[in-house]
Amino acid sequence: MEQGSRQELPPPAPFYRSIFSEIEEVGWEHLVRSEEDLSSLSFRILDKNGRAHILEIALPRNYPESAPSIAADVPYICDIEWSKSSKLKNIVQQFREHLQKLQEFWSIMEDIDRNLWILDPKQPSLATSYRQICLGNDCSLLLNVYARNAWSLPECRFFGPDSTVNLLRNNWRKNSRKWTKDKHFHENLAILLETTLPRPHTVSNKNDEQVDCGICYAQYLPVDDEFGDNSGSAPDYTCENLSCSRAFHTVCLRDWLRSITTTRQSFDVLFGNCPYCSEPVAVKVSKCS
Template identity: 30%
Template sequence: MVSYLHTFPLIAPADDKGQVYRGFIQIHQKEHFLEIHLANAATGTPASIYGSHELQSLLSSHQHTIQGRLDQCQDIGLFLSDLKDSLEQIIPPILDLERLKPSSERYTLLVDELNTIGYDNLDTMNDTMTELVFKCQDLGGRCHLIKASIPPQFPLQPPALTLDLPTANSTTTAIQHPSITSPSLSVMLNNALHTLNQYQSFFDTMDRIDEQARVLDPLKPLRSDTWRRIALGNHCSLQLTLPDAACPTQSPPQIRFFGNEKKVAPFQQAWQRFVESHQWRTDLSVLDNLAAPLPSILRLSTPAESNVAMDTKDDDMACAICYAYRLDGGDAQHQETPDTICANPQCNRGFHPSCLYEWLRSNPTTTRSFNVLFGNCPYCNDKITIKAIL
């Protein structure tokens, strides 16, 4: 009668006739309360099984099968074994929480890694040492931040490194490491720095564009950004995207022009002639190649680093109502630029949609049809329209 105790030591008879058993059954290292009533032919009482609310929920989808086995039960030990097997198939296995708890050995290894890397290269670290951010310099003297995410299984599982790279995937891990054992964090950081150094030409290209061109967007570019929006003048601009960050000067960038159709046409034609006549030179920088047909992309003078407003200082690119290029909308995704242009080529003023909407809404001569406002340009008095901001 007690042979099952070797396998289920936490379950014991609850009556002197051996009809009721009560205790705990362990499933995937978690204990569940259980009470079993065997069928009693003398009294006509059917077999039944009770348990915690969680256990009852797990058994509900298999109640008919388990009840059938319990009705035919002749050995409580065999039934408990069948029940345990069934529950282990129902309940997904959980991780061994004790094994995943941070250990002193784990912290000792991390401290040893930091001593090897150098604390002067550590930028930030959270309280649990699961996220470490390191700073490093590439061959061009540029500072990069590399985030190391330390998994609970460290050092059995290597950290994951995240850094800004002009690629589709900016996360690198040690999966591709040729060593059988997991590489050290210092080795992984050296490999990441080696990867960054492969993009020196790209970083040089984008830095020079940011310093010498009339860049409008992005306001705070990331090292992974392969595009820039550059002012041409007269509320015309272009957006360039480098197709190959590894070889930025190998071929002309993808160019898209923005602005009034008549005003932007000369820029489009100049660029098209330049490309079709194969004047692109791989021995020159991207900026020098662009400036040949489009000289207005260059600044007249290099602004001081502290004067962020110099990126948008040009009156011919600012909103003609608020005299700013960007209108803060709370976050970068909701910032407005003066993209509503007066159709009069002699005027060609640009406005933020919300600025023009408020201007027209306050003008008594403005008319409205559905969600469109019809009014006059604040400068040339020509007809201008704007969708209502709901």
């Protein structure tokens, strides 16, 4: 009874020194959060196309004898190859290689979002592999793209009036062999369904919504000596999450981050989360601070 209720002792000092050394190898600028006992670490990793990913690494009590577990906002996670001599940098490298394999999948999902009228989800994450697409005439198509083989014929399900849905379903079956990697994803869909697909519904208004700063709700900062070189400037920082892309004045974002208790400062950079989508953001501290 007493043994079961006994609290676990914190890791010894050499454990902390070892983990700090491994974080240094990865780069402190990539660390976005960590538990006090270093049982969990989160790193921000950019893929080759600039997409930001948060890699969460959970360290077991007997690390590095036992392999860590990882989680990330991806359609499927990679299997980590691990040995007693492995380090955090090896996990990050394997995760980068995994991201490389997923580039085609994300390019296809972006092609769908850019060219078709998406009903659901409104703000898809990088792990989301489905899209519900408006086909017109009260019909829609639920697509599931296979992340491991993104260019294969997707799984689909039709919704709408039976007469129209039956025609679309028959066209899909009849033309399925015409699916090819030589055409864009949305072009393949139009060929298989033998119909013109509606374009995005609100694309013309999207840029207008992003003109103002997401914090002060103004397009330009006041002309005031208080803002120095930023006086009268337009938003100059954009959230890197493609589903958000909210614009901010760096000055406003910096002040907002300072008001949040979870914000972390490393040297002259503030690390925190976007006020709208909670994706990581980072801004430099002003020289006059």
